[in-house]
Amino acid sequence: MANFFKNLFTRNSGLTTSQVIEKKTVISFFFFFLFMGGAIAGWTWLRRQPSDSGKTSSPIRSVLDVNEKIFDGLLSDKHLAKEYPVSQAANPARVNGDLGLKTPFDPVAWKMNVIKASGDTLKLNLDDLKKLPKTEIVFNFKCIEGWSQVTHWGGVRFSAFMKAYGLDEEAAMKYLGLSTPDKQYYVGIDMPSALHPQTLLCYELNGQPLPMNQGYPLRLIIPVKYGVKSLKRIGDMYFSNQRTPDYWSDKKGYDYYSGL
Amino acid sequence: MTKKIVRKHPLAIRWFHWFNFPVLGIMIWSGLLIYWANDVYKIGFGDRTLLKFFPDSFYKALNVPFRLSEGMAYHFIFMWLFFLNGIAYVLYTIISGEWRSLVPNRRSFKEAWQVLLHDVRIRKTAPPVQGKYNSAQKIAYTAIIIMGIGSVLTGLAIYKPVQLEWLCTLFGGYKMARILHFALTIGYVLFFLIHIIQVLLAGWNNFRAMITGFEVKKINEEPPVDEPEK
Incomplete structure (x- = not known):
């Protein structure tokens, strides 16, 4: 584990191919989950907006x-x-x-x-x-x-x-x-x-x-x-x-x- | 034996793919809320109905009934994201030249049949894959783009059938445009199911490439040199 974190801050040229694969995979998945988490957060935010009398929230109205x-x-x-x-x-x-x-x-x-x-x-x-x-x-x-x-x-x-x-x-x-x-x-x-x-x-x-x-x-x-x-x-x-x-x-x- | 990192999916394509995934999901869900209000489509012949879209239990399970206005609102918001992302994807594949690995050629249709026979275990060997995708994939990934264009156009036709009367007429009128719009959606769902099965069968290396962008190739020859890092 400690090695892995060290590898994150090591240039790829100093790593074996397997280490580079591991490092790149972890970084990519980190951003992937960040993106998906952002999407879920955005959706949750949209769904939680208070509705007007017509059951529709103001961000939705403004797009309409x-x-x-x-x-x-x-x-x-x-x-x-x-x-x-x-x-x-x-x-x-x-x-x-x-x-x-x-x-x-x-x-x-x-x-x-x-x-x-x-x-x-x-x-x-x-x-x-x-x-x-x-x-x-x-x-x-x-x-x-x-x-x-x-x-x-x-x-x-x-x-x-x-x-x-x-x-x-x-x-x-x-x-x-x-x-x-x-x-x-x-x-x-x-x-x-x-x-x-x-x-x-x-x-x-x-x-x-x-x-x-x-x-x-x-x-x-x-x-x-x-x-x-x-x-x-x-x-x-x-x-x-x-x-x-x-x-x-x-x-x-x-x-x-x-x-x- | 050593490992080699081979670039496969450019970042832009990964972005378009994963952005489209939840957006298309929301479009299908909100479309279902709309469809419920007049759920008249079925597959059958004569008076026999083989499949009704959709059974009440299905609506109940997904909490669909009486949400037409909500469905319309979400549909007409997320249509923009679906449309813009799709346009960006198509433009990107054209400008970057990625289209070359995506668009089928003359051999593709024959080979796709062989891929299909191989995938259902009738044929022992699959035709050799040249480039990133096999022939069946090329056809599927190109077809899904044509379907996307079809959804946007039939969608526009039923969204503004008076102002875009010519478009509505092009698709055989308002009712037919609605049927096409619906049928395309069923097409996405079928595509999705097969896509998921194929991704599961293809394994980790293939799936990882859609997130990291690279595949790992195992080679027996000389120790390879990693691709230069940026």
Whole structure:
């Protein structure tokens, strides 16, 4: 043993081949275990970071935010979700989740409250929206769980709606927020994605009024995001330069951006 | 008989290898957390299922259920390390010339078959090894890089299927890109199992080389001169 330590500080030229092998092996393994130990320490550190309300820690959030900055650069009004012939659309469409739809609801009294930057509220009913040009889209709807389904939706382009109601100041803000009438479900969306030409305020599925479980009378369809952002049954619409609240991000640890 | 130190794996390659090991492990684990949320893949024909990915007992044992958001978060962090390390490895092998001992040639495929027959004890002799790796290794180590590129590209296709629609289409659409991404991962697991068995069979001298960089060769001739030390 003592010899070995002596060898560590002896030039290789003064050692036998066997001694050199032994010395180099020990040094290499020392660094190997140091590296692996460092990796384990780093992992343990990451796993021990306190979580925010959404079960996600701040180092993880910050990388997700960097990802957003990087991949947001790809987002373009020219990059459209692929569209399919109507014949390929699923009928009935898959129903997944009823958050925000469980509270008793009066469809006749429904109005969408658009809370403007000035604080005024614009109250709109379905007929108001149906007066605007209708757009239909058949695209592959993608759930964050991993399934996808080609579905056929109809409604008014969100960007066209904003223009028609003179919501230019609001469209210039950074985030859109939507919540269900019972406020149990809410999503936050970056404005460039909201203004993407395929984003719809949607009132039709397969050419029929939305079924109750698909968010009658009005829902969002936003093909550049996972389905979690396509909120069913819009109650309030609001705008902010800060991130608007988002159920899955704030409570369940999902990425806020969730862009496709 | 004397011993001789023969350099085998450059430090850079050892680094890339051992860095990749835990990172790929985290990618597979977090991928599993994601896959659980929609675990629809199976192997079978007609209505017969031979193998379901994965049985509930498997998920339970690994504490997989209801961790989709966590899986996505880790997947989209460690993807950077997997990607950058892979790029660095490929660039290194190209610039250093190490690719010459890794990329298979025309003889490799025939020889790899002979190596396989030898390894399963059907054939008595293995074809002579020229360079650092035998033909089966060359094919395996090159294939795993192509698989890595495949994982990055199919991963990108399902990560941004709208913005990178052309990439998604290249892989046969969103659903097919997901299947390929999953199948490649199963491929890594199979590679890993065979890799571990082969490393165990090859013995200490071979394994040590992946950490120290050198192998010890026993020779009978003249007393050799050690390679000059730096």
